[in-house]
Amino acid sequence: MPRGPRVEESALWVHRGPAPPMHEFHRHDDVEVNVVLAGRLEYLSGGVRTRVEAGSTALFWAAAPHRLLEDESLQSTDVAWIHVPLSTVLRWSLPEAFSTRVLAHRTLVVPTARVGAHVPAMFGGWQRDLAAPGGAGRAALLLEVHALVLRIVAAAGSEPPAGGDGAAGPRADLRPVARMASWIAEHFREPVSAADAARAANLNPNYATTLFRRAAGVSLGEQLTRHRVAEAQRLLLTTDLTTAAVAHAAGFGSQSSLYAHFARACGCSPGAYRAARRAPGEALTRTTR
Known part of the structure; x- marks a missing residue:
């Protein structure tokens, strides 16, 4: 059986340095x-490659299995990294369209100049804020990162809510959405x-589906399928797993279910997808348990 992607603990994290x-x-x-x-x-x-060049800023929900592709220039990169728990982001006053795009695992890439040339210089202060005792530095850091995310949203084409001042505010209805999204990301192979x-969010299934669709733009079932298709693309x-083994490892109940969902999402069969994107005998990694 293929080994699943390594799962890291969710936590607020700030770092600057070369890509590891x-x-x-x-x-x-x-x-x-x-x-x-x-650098870049x-x-x-999943099966999608995204390139982020120098002078660009990328934002994505990291629950989908992902990795950096290595080349000789990776160690010469200089990158400022921020991780913010999804549950925190969903409590911020952000456009509904943004939440939908993030939960759909779409990566936003925008010119850094459009989010503020001052941002790189702030990372040293953010690292000190995060390490400061008492939590006051953390609160200031979250306010400033919230402002950064709002600028990324605006640069990507989704303007902040009318009349919003950028202050964080509770959005209690999205907390169970975050719990369900996280639970699906953890259990979709099962x-x-x-x-x-x-049930994992202690909600009635009909209400949960309505709530999730309103926040994410898709149903819970569609979100589950998205994860499984992305995992099938990765595998x-x-x-070099057979299609039947990929179907099982990605959480589809049968090979026919994989074919149906994969063709609907990708416009081709799993075999055609593999042949079109990988040279014969080539595998970026071979994972075994």
Whole structure:
């Protein structure tokens, strides 16, 4: 059986430095912001490659298995990294369209100049704030990172809510959405259903589905399928597993279920997807348990 991606603990984290080697896929339940100051990053998430050049800022929900693709220039990168737990981000006053895009695992990439040339210089202060005792520094850090995320949203084409002042405010209805989204990210490989995700948040399944669709733009069942398709894409590109084994490892109940959902999401069969994106015999990683 293929080994699942390494799961990291969700936590507020700030760092600046070269991109570390990433020899395996990993995931964590945070919104991740990468400000690339020098060099470039290239991520593989599911079957999608995303390149972030110097002078660009990327934002994505890191619950989807992802890894950096390595080349000789990786150690010469200079990147400012921020991780903020998804549950924290969903409590902020952000446009509904933004929450929908993040929960759909879409990566936002915008010019750093549009989010503020001052941002790189703030990272040293943010690291000190995070390490300061008493929590006051952490509160200031979250306010400033919230402002950064609002600027990324605006640069990506989603304006902040009318009349919003950027202050954080409770959005209690989105807390169970975050719990369900996190639970699905953790359990999608198992024979679970949307009703199981609703029960994990102590909600009635019909109400949970309505709540999740309003926040994420998709149903709980569709979110579950998205994770499974993304995992199937990863396995097709990075292992030599048969299609039947990929179906089982990604959480689909059968090979026919994989084919149906994969064709609907990707416009081709799993075999055609693998053949079109990978040279014969090539695998980025071969994962075994």
